[in-house]
Amino acid sequence: MTELEWTGPWHRRLGAAELMVLTDRTYHLDGGAFFGVVPKPLWNRHAPADEQNRVRAGLNSLIVRLNGALIVIETGCGNKLNEKQMRNGGVDPRRDYLKRMAAAGIDPGRVDVVINTHLHYDHCGWNTLRHPETGAITAAFPQARYYVQRREWEHAREQHERDRVSYLPENYDPLVRSGQMTLLEGGRELLPGITVECWPGHTRGLQGVLIRSQGQTACYVSDLMPTHWHLKPSWVMGFDLYPLESIDNKHRVLERAAREHWLMVFTHDPEHVWGYVERHGASGEYLFTPAST
Numbered sequence: 609m610t611e612l613e614w615t616g617p618w619h620r621r622l623g624a625a626e627l628m629v630l631t632d633r634t635y636h637l638d639g640g641a642f643f644g645v646v647p648k649p650l651w652n653r654h655a656p657a658d659e660q661n662r663v664r665a666g667l668n669s670l671i672v673r674l675n676g677a678l679i680v681i682e683t684g685c686g687n688k689l690n691e692k693q694m695r696n697g698g699v700d701p702r703r704d705y706l707k708r709m710a711a712a713g714i715d716p717g718r719v720d721v722v723i724n725t726h727l728h729y730d731h732c733g734w735n736t737l738r739h740p741e742t743g744a745i746t747a748a749f750p751q752a753r754y755y756v757q758r759r760e761w762e763h764a765r766e767q768h769e770r771d772r773v774s775y776l777p778e779n780y781d782p783l784v785r786s787g788q789m790t791l792l793e794g795g796r797e798l799l800p801g802i803t804v805e806c807w808p809g810h811t812r813g814l815q816g817v818l819i820r821s822q823g824q825t826a827c828y829v830s831d832l833m834p835t836h837w838h839l840k841p842s843w844v845m846g847f848d849l850y851p852l853e854s855i856d857n858k859h860r861v862l863e864r865a866a867r868e869h870w871l872m873v874f875t876h877d878p879e880h881v882w883g884y885v886e887r888h889g890a891s892g893e894y895l896f897t898p899a900s901t
């Protein structure tokens with residue numbers, strides 16, 4: 609798939625649910641940070657690095673229609689980054705996610721629920737909009753209830769030197785202040801068929817999302833496994849605050865995903881937005897099969 613085609617939307621049905629992946633285009637991540645302790649010759653075969661050691665990554669959000677509700681999972685980088693952040697992050701300057709969402713038939717005013725798996729700027733950027741003249745921050749999805757884990761928000765508020773660069777308070781604090789964002793105290797079914805589960809590792813408050821309909825399950829796995837390359841349990845990102853917990857949670861999630869034939873949806877995959885995993889009998893490795901788009 610060429611860069612130009614990398615915007616989606618891609619559609620699939622899951623039982624009675626309609627799924628759509630719409631990207632906030634792509635950005636760059638440092639290859640070392642993206643693949644952690646995995647030696648470069650191994651990851652570079654899959655994800656070729658540029659002269660600055662950066663690899664291209666997707667910003668894939670998942671939009672779900674189920675039982676009359678409209679749900680947006682993850683909202684990309686948004687348009688509040690300054691020029692330096694845009695340049696360093698290799699963020700595509702065409703900030704047109706909401707326009708393409710409208711072109712795909714989704715009215716932001718009709719979105720019922722927005723779920724952020726965590727609050728890094730590349731996961732909640734379009735939660736809010738900054739007025740170009742007044743600087744006022746407003747909700748991009750004015751009627752929606754937003755959900756994130758309280759633990760994640762508390763860590764974001766700490767502005768710890770390890771990762772404060774990843775947190776942009778304008779993406780969430782105004783929503784918490786206005787009461788539009790609910791701070792969850794653990795896993796929960798948010799709507800019939802839409803459940804969040806806590807899978808700490810990347811951050812303490814990371815949550816994944818399960819979508820269930822008519823016996824089928826899709827999993828928005830978020831930064832527990834940002835791409836299909838990260839299906840190997842030991843391929844953990846350097847960004848992860850608790851890498852050993854990431855490995856444990858990957859084993860748990862992969863085992864269920866293979867057994868129950870989950871459709872895995874990847875946040876940062878620049879090649880395959882979704883697919884299935886299967887456990888290889890002899891090696892115990894998890895093999896990936898892309899789903900058609």
Ligand SMILES: [Zn+2]
Nearest residue numbers: 728730731831
């Ligand atoms: Zn991420």
